[in-house]
Amino acid sequence: MPRRILDRANMVLERWLPEQRLFLKSEDATRFVRLRPLTQAVTLFALGMVFLWSVIASSLLFIDGISSGGARDQARIAMAQFETRLDILARERDQRAAEALAAQDRFQMALEQVSQMQSQLLASEERRRELETGINVIQSTLRRTMSERDEARTQLAAAKGTGAQSAATLSAKIGDMGGTVDLLSVALTRTATERDRAARDAESAREEADQAVLERRLIEERNDEIFDTLEGAVQISMEPLDRMFKKAGMDPDDIIAQIRRGYSGTGGPLIPAAISTKGMIDPDEDTARAEGILQRLDEMNLYRIAIDKLPFAMPLRGGYRFTSPFGYRWGRLHAGIDLAGPVGMDVHAPADGVVTEAGWENGYGNVIKLRHQFGVSTVYGHLSKIRVKVGQKVSRGEVIGDTGNTGRSTGPHLHYEIRVGGAPINPMTFIKAAQDVF
Structure with a gap:
């Protein structure tokens, strides 16, 4: 069949x-x-x-190579954008600080003007009270004089016909009283004019004082708006950095403390942040907020330094593919990851460090070991060429060797390890943590 x-x-x-x-x-x-x-x-x-x-x-393979190269380019572009953003924030911080100082100067000047206006207002009130007292005295004298004049006229009318001499005496007395009344009237008019002028000056001083208070309130609102904007921008920039270090298994507070100990230079004259009208230091809320923003920006700069000192970057840039992950294979620990690529690809230092080993080692072939800060070290195996020496300091992104096929290897690739405290960890922990930021 x-x-x-x-x-x-x-x-x-x-x-x-x-x-x-x-x-x-x-x-x-x-x-x-x-x-x-x-x-x-x-x-x-x-x-x-x-x-x-x-x-x-x-x-x-071709598509994977293109996507890997594109991811590296995007990471590099994102890193450049992040650095540009930090620079912009630093410039805005300086500009806001200058605006705050200028606003404080204007506020101090306004306070001085208000103080002067208050003094003028008090002097005007005192002058007005004196003038009112003088007017009251003049009015009393005028009323008494007018009463005496009327009395004299009555006596003049009663004494008509009693004699020419008596009539002449009364007429002279009436004339003197009339002159006195005229003088008092002129003085009263002048005093009333001065009183009105003093009242206008006092009202003008009140208006200028109200205007100064309004300007002060506007300055405070503008300062609050500036502080809110800066605090929001700093918070948005700091949260991804905190998450990155935590995902990499690093304590952000400990990292900041260690970096600060290495960059703790201080100096220069100490100038009070704000001076009150009494000449005493005024630690107000705006000063505290400004100091808080400056402290967060200082932490951001320390984070930026720490990023250069920890292996968050990839040692290869484009043209490679992942061929073996971190973990156990055939009962043995594969302590790193394998990145396959042609012989001769540049191997870059992912962070600042010092070369501790550079030579041949069984299994690894040509190998380079770098010591970074915070107890972190990296290993690069199966290299075709070593471009550094033991004890040499390398910077982030510097070429340290070429990929190859030396040692126990089945094809050209780079064996990459990250160790914390001497114990190997998965390098993808650092790489994926950085992908959330860069």
């Missing part, structure tokens, strides 16, 4: 794949191998499958 099925299949396929014979001739005999249509079909199918698999595998 199977033989009959094979014969029928050969008959069907013979129309497109006729039977072929492969002759093998020797010195004393000639032999041939018969290739039936079914055999040819199976061979062609196998070759087609191998060709299709080769095309698909090559396409996947």
